[in-house]
Amino acid sequence: MPKLVLLVEDKTEEIEKAKAALAEVGFKPALARTYTEAKTIWAALGANLAGVITDLHFPEREGRDSKLPCGIAIAVQAREENVPVVICTNVNHHNCEYLWHTWVILKIPTSETKDWRWAAETLDSLIVKGDQS
Numbered sequence: 001m002p003k004l005v006l007l008v009e010d011k012t013e014e015i016e017k018a019k020a021a022l023a024e025v026g027f028k029p030a031l032a033r034t035y036t037e038a039k040t041i042w043a044a045l046g047a048n049l050a051g052v053i054t055d056l057h058f059p060e061r062e063g064r065d066s067k068l069p070c071g072i073a074i075a076v077q078a079r080e081e082n083v084p085v086v087i088c089t090n091v092n093h094h095n096c097e098y099l100w101h102t103w104v105i106l107k108i109p110t111s112e113t114k115d116w117r118w119a120a121e122t123l124d125s126l127i128v129k130g131d132q133s
Helices: 012-025 035-048 070-080 099-106 116-132
Strands: 003-008 027-032 051-054 085-087
Touching (some): 003 035, 003 070, 012 027, 027 035, 027 116
Parallel strands (some): 003 051
16 A cells, blocks of 8 residues: 655646656655645644655745745654655755755755655655664
């Protein structure tokens, strides 16, 4: 049975790529496009979530600015709740000055495209490590 993961991504073309990569690794995604949706889905699924893969920039709620780094809030919640989390993003297409430091601290790959396969495999490895400790 596939492991259930929260996928947070607002762009339709990226969602399709992410779903395919997650399925290849054995995950079933619960999709959220905004921070508000992610919080609602997380609350509903709770302990059934094996992990989280999130974009870095997406809107807080429908119709809001997609330049907000809501992915950081999702990652913080995941760490506080001991849920494995991976941030999958591409280079700073939003031109946010704070990202210079964020990339270094979080070791976010600086690629032109989002590597969903890498994100899914990394999340799977974090889940396996968690099961062994």
